Amino acid sequence: MKKPQIVVLGAGPGGLASAMVLAKAGLPVTVLERLHRVGGRCSRIERDGFVFDRGPTFLHYPCALRTLFRSVGRVLEEEVPMVRLDPIYRLFLSDRGHLDTSRSVPAMEAQIARFQPADRAGFRAYLQDNIRKFERVIRVLQRPFCRWTDLAGREILGLLPVLRPWASLEKDLRRFFSDPDLRIAFTFQSKYLGMSPYRCPSMFSVLAYLEYAYGVFHPIGGCNMVSEKLAQLAQEFGAQILLGQDVEQIVFRGRRPIAVRTEQAEYPCDVLVINADFARAMERLVPNVLRRRWSDANLQRKKYSCSTYMLYLGIEGTLDDLLHHNIYVPPHYHEYLKDVEDRHVLNEHPAFYVQYASKTDPTLAPPGHSTLYVLVPVSHQHPNIDWQQERLRYRELVLDHLARIGIPDLRSRIRTELIGTPADWESWQIYRGATFNLAHTLNQMLYFRPHNRFEELENVYLVGGGTHPGSGLPTIFESARISAKLILEDLGRDSQFLQPGPLDPPEIHWE
Numbered sequence: 001m002k003k004p005q006i007v008v009l010g011a012g013p014g015g016l017a018s019a020m021v022l023a024k025a026g027l028p029v030t031v032l033e034r035l036h037r038v039g040g041r042c043s044r045i046e047r048d049g050f051v052f053d054r055g056p057t058f059l060h061y062p063c064a065l066r067t068l069f070r071s072v073g074r075v076l077e078e079e080v081p082m083v084r085l086d087p088i089y090r091l092f093l094s095d096r097g098h099l100d101t102s103r104s105v106p107a108m109e110a111q112i113a114r115f116q117p118a119d120r121a122g123f124r125a126y127l128q129d130n131i132r133k134f135e136r137v138i139r140v141l142q143r144p145f146c147r148w149t150d151l152a153g154r155e156i157l158g159l160l161p162v163l164r165p166w167a168s169l170e171k172d173l174r175r176f177f178s179d180p181d182l183r184i185a186f187t188f189q190s191k192y193l194g195m196s197p198y199r200c201p202s203m204f205s206v207l208a209y210l211e212y213a214y215g216v217f218h219p220i221g222g223c224n225m226v227s228e229k230l231a232q233l234a235q236e237f238g239a240q241i242l243l244g245q246d247v248e249q250i251v252f253r254g255r256r257p258i259a260v261r262t263e264q265a266e267y268p269c270d271v272l273v274i275n276a277d278f279a280r281a282m283e284r285l286v287p288n289v290l291r292r293r294w295s296d297a298n299l300q301r302k303k304y305s306c307s308t309y310m311l312y313l314g315i316e317g318t319l320d321d322l323l324h325h326n327i328y329v330p331p332h333y334h335e336y337l338k339d340v341e342d343r344h345v346l347n348e349h350p351a352f353y354v355q356y357a358s359k360t361d362p363t364l365a366p367p368g369h370s371t372l373y374v375l376v377p378v379s380h381q382h383p384n385i386d387w388q389q390e391r392l393r394y395r396e397l398v399l400d401h402l403a404r405i406g407i408p409d410l411r412s413r414i415r416t417e418l419i420g421t422p423a424d425w426e427s428w429q430i431y432r433g434a435t436f437n438l439a440h441t442l443n444q445m446l447y448f449r450p451h452n453r454f455e456e457l458e459n460v461y462l463v464g465g466g467t468h469p470g471s472g473l474p475t476i477f478e479s480a481r482i483s484a485k486l487i488l489e490d491l492g493r494d495s496q497f498l499q500p501g502p503l504d505p506p507e508i509h510w511e
Contacts, residue, residue, distance in 0.1 A: 003026070003027060004027065004270035004271055005028055005267075005270050006022055006027055006028065006029045006030070006269065007029075007031075007260050007267050007269035007273070008030070008031040008032070008273040009247055009260065009272070009273065009274050009275055009276050009281065010033060010040060010274070010275030010276040010464070011033035011035075011038040011039065011243070012040030012041060012042060012464055012476075013040070013042045013227050013473060013476055013477065013480075014463035014464040014476045014479055014480045015031060015273065015463055015464070015480075016039075016227055016230035016231050016241075017065075017068055017463070017480035017481070018273055018275070018463050018480040018483055018487075019031050019234040019239045019273075020230050020234040020237060020239070021072060021480070021498060022239075022487065022488075023237035023238045023239035024071075025488060026238075027491075027493075028238070029234070029240070030242065030267055030269075031240065031241040031242065032245040032247055032260060032262060033241065033244075033245060034244070034245065034247070035244070036243050036244050038228065038231040038241065038243070039054070040055075040227075040275075041055035041428075041435065042054070042055050042224060042226065042227050042473070043055075043224055044222055044224035044228075045418060047314065047416045047418060048314060048415065049314075049365070049366040049369075050314035050364065050365050050366070050369070050371050050415075051221070051363070051364045051365075052222070052371055052418075053224050053357075053373065054224070055223075056473055057222075057325075057355045057357070057373055058085075058216050058325065058355075059216070059217045059218075059219060059223060059226065059473060060210055060214065060215065060217070060474065061210045061474040062076060062214065062215070062217055062474075063503070064473075064475075064478050064481070065474070067481065067500060067501055068477055068480065070501070071497045072237065074233065079229050079233070080219050080225055080229050081219070081220045082217040082219045082220065083218045083360055083361075084215045084217050085216050085218060085324050085360070086102055086103065086104075086215075087100040087101055087102050088102065088103070088211050088215075089101055089216070089323060089324070089325030090322075090323040090325070090326045090405075091188075091329065092326070092327065092328040092329060092405050093115070093181040093182075093185060093329055094181055094329060094333075095404075096181060097114065097115070099112075099115075100323070101211070101212075102212075103213070103507065103508055103509050105123065105124060105127070105508065105510050106511065108123050109123055112182060115179055115181060115182055116177070116178060116179035118178055119177045119179050119182050122177045122178075122182075125176050126173070126177075126209075127212065127213070127508060129175075129176070129205075130205055130208075130213075133203070133206055133209075134209060134210070137203055137206055138503065139500075141469040141475065141478060142478060142481075144451065144452045144453065144468065144486060145446045145449075145451065145468055146451050147447075148447065150446075165201060165203070165442060168197065168198055168199060168201070168202060169187045169190055169197040169201065169202050169204050169205055170187050170197040170200075171202070173186055173187055183197075184197070185208075186205070187208070188327065188329060188351075189207035192207060192471070192472050193207075193436055193440045193471050193472065194305020194306045194307075194377075194434065194435065194436030194437075194439065194471065195305060195306075195341075195436075195439055195440055195441075196337040196340075196341055198337065199341070200440065201441070201442055201445070204440070207472075212508060213507065214504070214507065215507065218324065218360050218361060220361055220363065221361070221364075222357065222364065223473075226473075245262040245263075245264060246262055247261070247262055247276075248261050248262060248263060249261040249285065250272070250286065252287070252290065252457075254458070255457050255458045256457070256459055257269055257458075257459065271461070271487055271491075272457075272460045272461070273460075273461050273487070274454070274460065274462050274464075275462075275464050276464075277430045278431075278437060278438070278450055278462065278464070279431035279432075279438070279466065280430060282294055283296055283299065283431070284429070286457070290456060290457065293455065293456060302438055302444065303438070303439040303441055303444065304380055304431065304437070304438060304439055305434045305435065305436030305437060305439050305440075305471070306340050306341060306378065306379060306434070306435075307377075307378055307380040307381065307422035307425055307432075307433045307434055307435050308376065308377060308378065308420070308425070309375070309376040309378045309394060309422070310373075310374065310376075310420030310421075311372070311374035311395065311398060311419060312372075312373055312374075312417065312418040313371070313372040313374065313410065313417055314365060314369060314370075314371055314415045314416035315369065315370050315371075315372060315410055315414055315415060316368065316369055316413045317370065317413055319356055319370060319372075319407060321406050322359065322405070322407065323359065324355065324357060325353070325354075326353070326355075326356065326405050327353050327354075328352050328353075328354075328404055328405050330347075330349045331349075336350060336351060340378060344379040344382035344384045344385065345379070345384050346390060349401070350376050350377070350401070352374060352398065352401065352402075353375045354372060354374050354402065354405065354407070355371075355372070355373040355375075356370065356371075356372060357371055357373065358370035358371050372407075374402070376394075378422060380432040381422045381426050381432045385422075387421040387422060390421075391419060391421055392419075395419060421433075422435075436471040437464075437465040437470075437471050438466055440471070446468060449466075449467060449468045449470065450462055450468075451468065452467055452482045452486055453483070453490070459490075461483040461487055462483065463476070463479045463480045463483045464476055465479075467479050481498055
């Protein structure tokens with residue numbers, strides 16, 4: 001019997017992970033990637049001897065990726081050498097000082113007491129609450145939501161008291177921390193989803209918990225090395241990865257794709273896996289007449305994440321007082337987030353994140369030099385902001401603000417530089433330049449997010465941040481596992497090797 005041909009659109013981490021496990025299952029897989037290297041938003045930038053991650057800069061909750069590697073007979077840590085970071089990051093809270101976050105509970109309690117003695121006990125209570133919450137939440141995020149009835153099961157209804165859907169993330173944290181800056185320390189992680197903690201559902205309190213319980217890791221060579229390894233293994237198992245293949249058309253017979261056309265060739269397919277940015281892929285490649293729930297008009301009405309302004313800097317010398325990960329939160333954080341999400345204007349005193357990976361990994365820069373990765377959350381593309389005018393002005397503003405975390409003026413030390421704006425992200429075929437995809441509002445999660453087995457078309461599956469369970473590398477890897485499992489089940493193949501397996505125990509240092 002002829003094996004079904006599987007075509008994967010996009011060599012991002014989700015597409016590569018699904019290609020790896022499907023190829024391991026013995027299916028013929030072809031991955032088509034528009035760019036000339038794998039990884040998509042999780043690819044690498046190489047300039048003048050410096051190496052940068054384009055997007056994600058760390059791996060947290062590695063259990064999801066570890067499960068995928070185990071499913072194909074490999075060990076994650078053997079394939080991708082990693083360093084667990086402790087301190088996890090330095091968090092500058094307004095102008096009041098900083099927290100060096102750690103999985104050591106006593107160390108965290110001592111630092112919390114410097115800000116608000118009454119909140120010292122809140123940290124243990126927060127961890128205990130999220131241990132229980134995560135054990136319930138993860139099982140929900142590890143399965144697909146393809147039917148309305150998936151929302152009405154006992155498991156989901158039993159989650160309501162745990163998830164507290166009536167509360168925002170910031171409001172939920174008031175149970176543990178009275179100090180508003182300390183609440184930010186355990187809610188700013190909602191920006192990993194491109195959302196404000198004042199709107200993000202309270203279930204995402206598990207994001208900060210995962211950092212303390214399961215760690216934050218730096219893969220040697222950068223987070224892009226995960227994509228490179230996934231591609232290597234996919235090819236080893238028989239997948240074909242074709243770069244520089246910009247998809248121009250999906251050929252349909254009714255609602256079923258039968259081929260994918262690029263400028264170079266046409267590739268027949270029986271099963272299509274879409275790893276491209278969801279909204280942009282629908283708009284570009286799937287005729288509007290074939291889409292009802294996700295029509296162009298409905299896509300325009302959806303809520304999207306913020307975007308990011310990026311500086312990739314290769315500098316001469318080192319910055320010995322800086323940690324690997326550094327986050328600055330301005331005093332007016334709530335107003336700043338309103339500028340990003342509601343008013344769609346540039347704030348002159350923004351929050352920002354700085355990765356100083358050379359602290360841990362000397363392979364990223366020439367001897368005697370360092371890399372700096374600077375990310376500023378900003379509005380997605382909006383008429384209020386003209387990035388042609390703001391691109392360089394905002395560079396100067398951001399370089400000046402780095403002094404707030406102890407980085408002196410770097411201008412004379414910069415040896416290579418790349419700037420990225422929401423307009424650049426949009427040119428990468430990302431809808432509105434929203435780097436974190438569809439926002440994670442309650443009406444855009446679980447069943448209400450685009451389904452892993454895509455509901456509008458036949459034999460089409462989705463992976464990546466635009467489908468269930470959502471944005472962020474751990475959930476993207478879960479989307480790949482879920483969708484690959486559905487494909488195998490629909491083809492009548494064995495899918496048991498893609499079961500999620502038991503939860504890894506948390507590694508919290510209580511005493």
